[in-house]
Amino acid sequence: MGWPYVGETTQLYSSKNPNVFFARKRNKYGPIFKTHILGCPCVMVSSPEAAKFVLVTQAHLFKPTFPASKERMLGPQAIFFQQGDYHAHLRRLVSRAFSPEAIRGSVPAIEAIALRSLGSWEDLQVNTFQEMKTLETDPSVGVVAQYALNVALLSIFGEEEMQYIEELKQCYLTLEKGYNSMPVNLPGTLFHKAMKARKRLGAIVAHIISARRERERGSDLLGSFMDGREALTDDQIADNAIGVIFAARDTTASVLTWMVKFLGDNPAVLKAVTEEHAEIAREKALSGEPLSWADTRRMRMTGRVIQETMRVASILSFTFREAVEDVEYQGETSINFARARALVVCGSAAPYCAVPLGVQQCAACLPAHELARKGRAPNRTGIDQLELATHLDSLSSVRAGYLIPKGWKVLPLFRNIHHNPDHFPSPEKFDPSRFEVAPKPNTFMPFGNGTHSCPGNELAKLEMLVLCHHLATKYRWSTSKSESGVQFGPFALPINGLPMTFTRKDKNKA
Numbered sequence: 001m002g003w004p005y006v007g008e009t010t011q012l013y014s015s016k017n018p019n020v021f022f023a024r025k026r027n028k029y030g031p032i033f034k035t036h037i038l039g040c041p042c043v044m045v046s047s048p049e050a051a052k053f054v055l056v057t058q059a060h061l062f063k064p065t066f067p068a069s070k071e072r073m074l075g076p077q078a079i080f081f082q083q084g085d086y087h088a089h090l091r092r093l094v095s096r097a098f099s100p101e102a103i104r105g106s107v108p109a110i111e112a113i114a115l116r117s118l119g120s121w122e123d124l125q126v127n128t129f130q131e132m133k134t135l136e137t138d139p140s141v142g143v144v145a146q147y148a149l150n151v152a153l154l155s156i157f158g159e160e161e162m163q164y165i166e167e168l169k170q171c172y173l174t175l176e177k178g179y180n181s182m183p184v185n186l187p188g189t190l191f192h193k194a195m196k197a198r199k200r201l202g203a204i205v206a207h208i209i210s211a212r213r214e215r216e217r218g219s220d221l222l223g224s225f226m227d228g229r230e231a232l233t234d235d236q237i238a239d240n241a242i243g244v245i246f247a248a249r250d251t252t253a254s255v256l257t258w259m260v261k262f263l264g265d266n267p268a269v270l271k272a273v274t275e276e277h278a279e280i281a282r283e284k285a286l287s288g289e290p291l292s293w294a295d296t297r298r299m300r301m302t303g304r305v306i307q308e309t310m311r312v313a314s315i316l317s318f319t320f321r322e323a324v325e326d327v328e329y330q331g332e333t334s335i336n337f338a339r340a341r342a343l344v345v346c347g348s349a350a351p352y353c354a355v356p357l358g359v360q361q362c363a364a365c366l367p368a369h370e371l372a373r374k375g376r377a378p379n380r381t382g383i384d385q386l387e388l389a390t391h392l393d394s395l396s397s398v399r400a401g402y403l404i405p406k407g408w409k410v411l412p413l414f415r416n417i418h419h420n421p422d423h424f425p426s427p428e429k430f431d432p433s434r435f436e437v438a439p440k441p442n443t444f445m446p447f448g449n450g451t452h453s454c455p456g457n458e459l460a461k462l463e464m465l466v467l468c469h470h471l472a473t474k475y476r477w478s479t480s481k482s483e484s485g486v487q488f489g490p491f492a493l494p495i496n497g498l499p500m501t502f503t504r505k506d507k508n509k510a
Ligand code: HEM
Pocket: 064, 079, 080, 081, 091, 094, 098, 152, 155, 243, 244, 247, 248, 249, 251, 252, 255, 315, 316, 319, 320, 445, 446, 447, 448, 449, 451, 452, 453, 454, 455, 456, 457, 459, 460, 461
């Protein structure tokens, strides 16, 4: 579960790696191409320039788009679904609560959660992903490690609302179970239970809000939502609090799982990371102080490991937008028109892409655009194919443009961009040193870009640095050798969630 829309696109995930699916298309059709998902025409975007166009410079022409059932379940007023003024307002409140200034003071609390989580793993064969995210008490583990979730709850509700937290977790779990089920609201169905849990979650959040009204505001997300003239309604707060748990938990847990795997698979990198943390740990032992924000700013090597983990894993393979009007996109390069011709002419089976605009006055191009607007392939409808093809062939040096008709879905393909060998040589190789040089704009967007980019990115990075600090200095771990591979469900994850054994390094001394 986790990311709101992905459950609808199982076709892309079914059994094989979506990377292969997209790479094949990209090679055939260039950086922008059209395909269908569940019957909707989709424009796939896999160049940095086009991603920037969709996400940043022309973001107002592309609205976020989600299936209605997901919207209902998460809460229709949650930030993901919004555009315009209400979105900007919400973003201000969310960004303020997760800014470096707001979260720097929570390092010791996050460290305490990390230590608690790690303590519960010792000497047990655990499933790393489940541990990183889970709510369920696994009897073999005993104590539950819920690192990502607990940090999310801390950042939303602060440390005071603990009496409600257990029930909140239980409801959340039920909600999660129903999230990707068939949206049939009949008694007994997972969906029905989820909708009930969702209602209960709203009630719990309302309790927490009224308790909070008695006290000081606080600098956590709830405090930000309740602040003065900018304050949201209770419903808006509930939708957004639950939305943030969704956005924060599985994402961070997946990246952490990959990080554990990549460090385990790359001893030289692990050694360098461990040295970086050992140095800081020595100083901390001398001073007796908990980890601080300033300490985390010194974890440069680990920072690169996190970046490279997010690049290789690209847990959010793509995101969704929808064109709110007909949009013309001028391509960045002169495209290969032999290829474009294939796109336009190739017919119903192969996608023909958002129609290259070519030269607008051309008699052949114009009707093709009309058809694209209606979502139909031109060759079904009596355009003179030969004329069109000849025309396109004559344009080889012209800059190409594309028409994206209103209502079409547009998918910026993060994973594809992150694995482009032009920007990241030997893209499948895990090599944190590539981030010693800053990546070019819009070639590396693990947190998206533009108006809807991730406002939780500083918290996510902080959380990963803190966990890594204790993991690297105190633990050894080994993965079961037989396990390698990726599953997409919907986030990219090591197969079976990476079962492994953690042992304390000082075990024998004790
Ligand atoms: C490593 C962990 C994370 C990754 C990789 C990640 C990635 C992303 C991406 C790519 C987007 C943009 C999606 C789009 O443009 O459609 C996004 C949005 C968002 N993320 Fe994260 N995220 C992570 C952790 C978090 C955390 C910890 C929080 C909260 C504390 C959070 C809160 C949000 C919210 C609220 C949005 C929606 C913003 C909007 O629509 O304006 N994320 N995230």
